[in-house]
Amino acid sequence: MxxxxxxxxxxxxxxxxxxxxxxxxxxxxxxxxxxxxxxxxxxxxxxxxxxxxxxxxxxxxxxxxxxxxxxxxxxxxxxxxxxxxxxxxxxxxxxxxxxxxxxxxxxxxxxxxxxxxxxxxxxxxxxxxxxxxxxxxxxxxxxxxxxxxxxxxxxxxxxxxxxxxxxxxxxxxxxxxxxxxxxxxxxxxxxxxxxxxxxxxxxxxxSRAHAYFKAAVTAADQADTVITDVYEIGWPGRRHRVLATAVTSDPEQAKKFIGKTVVEGKPYLVPRFSSAVPTDATTGRIEEMAMYCGQSCSAxxxxxxxxxxxxxxxxxxxxx
Ligand SMILES: Cc1cc2nc3c(=O)[nH]c(=O)nc-3n(C[C@H](O)[C@H](O)[C@H](O)COP(=O)(O)O)c2cc1C
The missing domain is CATH 3.20.20.70 (Aldolase class I)
Structure with missing residues (x-):
């Protein structure tokens, strides 16, 4: 057994x-x-x-x-x-x-x-x-x-x-x-x-998820999630389930920097389409970033x- x-x-x-x-x-x-x-x-x-x-x-x-x-x-x-x-x-x-x-x-x-x-x-x-x-x-x-x-x-x-x-x-x-x-x-x-x-x-x-991300998960239903491959900078070639955003609905947008973050004390810029998840150290257009989220969000x-x-x-x- x-x-x-x-x-x-x-x-x-x-x-x-x-x-x-x-x-x-x-x-x-x-x-x-x-x-x-x-x-x-x-x-x-x-x-x-x-x-x-x-x-x-x-x-x-x-x-x-x-x-x-x-x-x-x-x-x-x-x-x-x-x-x-x-x-x-x-x-x-x-x-x-x-x-x-x-x-x-x-x-x-x-x-x-x-x-x-x-x-x-x-x-x-x-x-x-x-x-x-x-x-x-x-x-x-x-x-x-x-x-x-x-x-x-x-x-x-x-x-x-x-x-x-x-x-x-x-x-x-x-x-x-x-x-x-x-x-x-x-x-x-x-x-x-x-x-x-x-x-x-x-x-x-x-959790160190950004406050906007946490609030979006609690408000979301599974229909608000999508499987996509648009958040590929940093991790190409693998599909991911995320909350639908303006980026998932229009992947033709310009590849520009949309925010900044810090990982263990080191600063990084966050480009649109980055696979980096928004954390409490991230600033910028959080609503366009990779907010990974399962169908579990319905509950x-x-x-x-x-x-x-x-x-x-x-x-x-x-x-x-
Ligand atoms: C925000 C977020 C980040 C994740 N990052 C990782 C990771 O770094 N390593 C990993 O093994 N799995 C990661 N996963 C995937 C989980 O291990 C797991 O497959 C998934 O969360 C299960 O579905 P659920 O979100 O509906 O519980 C991540 C999931 C989410 C939601």
Whole structure:
């Protein structure tokens, strides 16, 4: 029999918070872990001193399991290797690694598993899920209901059921479109052992999403989201689900700078069509930026604390 996600990760509520780059810092991750689920900080934009600073905040902010999310496709094999070295060297064993998409090289799996770390990999196809599971990962099955970049073309519960048929004993997590405990229960009925939430944590008090972005998510219905490929600067060639904007409706607009932001103390300009999400350090035309948002927004109507998000799911996602 497969284990519940809570038993595998040693947490009380079988829920993963997505390590959303820019939005999910150490504050959000630690708040989620301290509430009994598994928090995760977005680490893919960070390297060297900036990554070390975040890892220290993560390790001192909670004594429970907590994760760091990296994105192999965006940073490439060499920088990924460097980031993984930092995580393994600078954090205690209870810090797990989370990857968005498959690494190019199988050695990445071997290295993380051999170091005794839990590895969580989000995938969008049965083939990738089987590959990741055979190499020891907890598999997160992302459906196209999800906010952010999309790894496949299947609906969440179809993918979960297909993976469960192939992988009866793997710890399998459902992702995409889950904004309520009832939706989480549907994912469990399709064969999942736990769930991953992204958009539901965008609106958490501890999230670093820009205030305009948070308010837009709480006001939105799933019909206000679109799958597009227009926010390609910084991450080309992958579709993403975002809140519809003037940019998604008219992608022929001029490629101009529309704002500024700061990542770990360093200033950057934000061009129109940038894949960068608007954070509390971003200024400019927020309403034109990449506001990643899942169909889950239909069930998300207020900004609440991370602990309250976790508490709402505790009864459907029990511990070991
Ligand atoms: C604002 C935002 C940013 C995201 N950034 C990341 C990221 O950096 N790494 C990652 O693994 N997934 C990221 N995702 C995708 C999530 O892991 C997950 O697939 C998605 O949030 C699930 O759908 P939901 O938003 O309906 O819960 C992001 C999602 C959102 C909404």
């Amino acid at each position: 497969p284990s519940t996600l809570a038993a595998v990760l040693g947490i009380d509520v079988g829920l993963l918070q997505s390590g959303m780059g820019g939005v999910a810092g150490a504050d959000l991750a630690c708040a989620v872990s301290n509430a009994g689920a598994a928090g995760c900080a977005g680490g893919y934009k960070l390297v060297d001193a900036a990554l070390s600073a975040m890892l220290e905040r993560l390790a001192t902010g909670t004594d429970r399991p907590v994760g760091v999310n990296l994105i192999p496709e965006v940073v490439g094999p060499d920088e990924l290797d460097h980031q993984i070295t930092q995580v393994l060297d600078e954090t205690p064993e209870r810090v797990y690694l989370s990857l968005f998409g498959m690494p190019e090289d199988d050695a990445v799996f071997k290295r993380i598993v051999a170091a005794g770390r839990q590895l969580v990999v989000q995938i969008g196809t049965v083939e990738d899920g089987v590959h990741a599971a055979e190499r020891g990962a907890v598999v997160v099955a992302q459906g196209i209901e999800a906010g952010g970049h999309l790894l496949g073309t299947s609906q969440r519960d179809e993918l979960v059921a297909a993976l469960r048929a192939e992988l009866p004993d793997t710890c399998l997590v459902a992702s995409g479109g889950i904004g309520s405990p009832d939706e989480a229960a549907r994912a469990l009925a399709a064969g999942a052992d736990g769930v991953l939430l992204g958009t539901a944590f965008v609106v958490a008090h501890e 998300i109507s207020s900004e609440i604390s991370a602990a309250d998000v976790v508490a709402a799911y505790a009864h459907v996602l029990p511990g070991a």
